[in-house]
Amino acid sequence: MKPRRLVVLGLFALAGPRVAHAQSSVALYGIVDEFIQVANTGDGYKAALQSSGQWASRIGLRGTEDIGNGNAINFVLEDGFTPSTGASADPASIFSRQAWVGASGRWGEVRFGRQNSPVFITLGRTDAFAAVTQASGLDNFSTYTIRTSNTASYISPLFGGGFQVSLYGGLGTSGGFRQPGSNYQYSVTYDHGPFAAHYASQAVWSTTNGALDRSSTAAASYAIGAATVYLGYHSVDWPDIAAKYRVYSLSAKYAFSPAGTLALGAAYLRDRTTKDNDAEQISALYNYFLSKRTNLYAAVSFLRNRNTSNRTLVGAANAGPTLAYPGADARGIQIGLVQKF
Secondary structure, X not given: OOHHHHHXXXXXXXXXXXXXXXXXXXXXXXXXXXXEEEEEOOOOEEEEEEEOOOOOOEEEEEEEEEEEOOEEEEEEEEEEEEOOOOEEOOOOOOXXXXXXXXXXXXXXXXXXXEEEOHHHHHHOOOOOOOOOOOOOHHHHXXXXXXXXXXXXXXXXXXXXXXXXXXXXXXXXXXXXXXXXXEEEEEEEEEEEOOEEEEEEEEEEEOOOOOOEEEEEEEEEEEEEOOEEEEEEEEEEEEHHHOEEEEEEEEEEEEEOOOOEEEEEEEEEEEEOOOOOOOEEEEEEEEEEEOOOOEEEEEEEEEEEEOOOOOXXXXXXXXXXXXXXXXXXXXXXXXXXXXXXX
């Protein structure tokens, strides 16, 4: 076993389920997500057992220390893995998902290190599918930087009846504000009663050619009894890969009971780089919670690619089945089990 993996396992072993001393605590947590997918991407239906369809499988340590006057020091160390094989999501990194330390109080929170981007966080609020599973057209059609290293962030407390602002700035892989990997990002969210609205934007300097890649996401939702309706929007302008397009979505979710929810939705991608390379998708997703920590999910989707568009049915941290040829349609079902701890 590689030495760095021994270090990680040692940290998890020392943490145990939960260790607490005085007003400090360290918790071990994680998600295991496995699913079966049967899909046709242009050359007949094929079945596969895969990982991370609804939530990216992960294991992590989360800690906090109360330093008085309502202030605390916090940290998160989180690594992704593939339950199907036991392999790390990124063999080159000990904590590939998150690795940050910061402080919080009534004034808000600051974090320093590798962090989830505000676009990634906000995208999960843009449709009835939480922008996960193959059912989410927003997830299948989106392009953005999921997380950034060497980044400092500030997350404000709630104010004005439900507003919250977050600001991010990253110095990149070699230092400096215009170096590869450097970035600036922000989000504004509003949650009040049945209505919610969210917007997030990022600009990240490419690590390959120095281009400034921009993505943004916006959403609004309204709850009516057991139902919630969502409007979503995602824009991409990435010179790095010659991608410029817009995504629009409409979806709704209905809770039949505390244990079962059904989501229906449609998404449309308008390509502004190549004429007629648009795509659209319609989907349904059913979630059933066996307990607070365990749920089953079942998704069915049809994705239509126009011209030479090459979109497919991806998952939360899953590349999805490869198209048989550019412009092939993708259709399929996905049935999975999630265990959180």
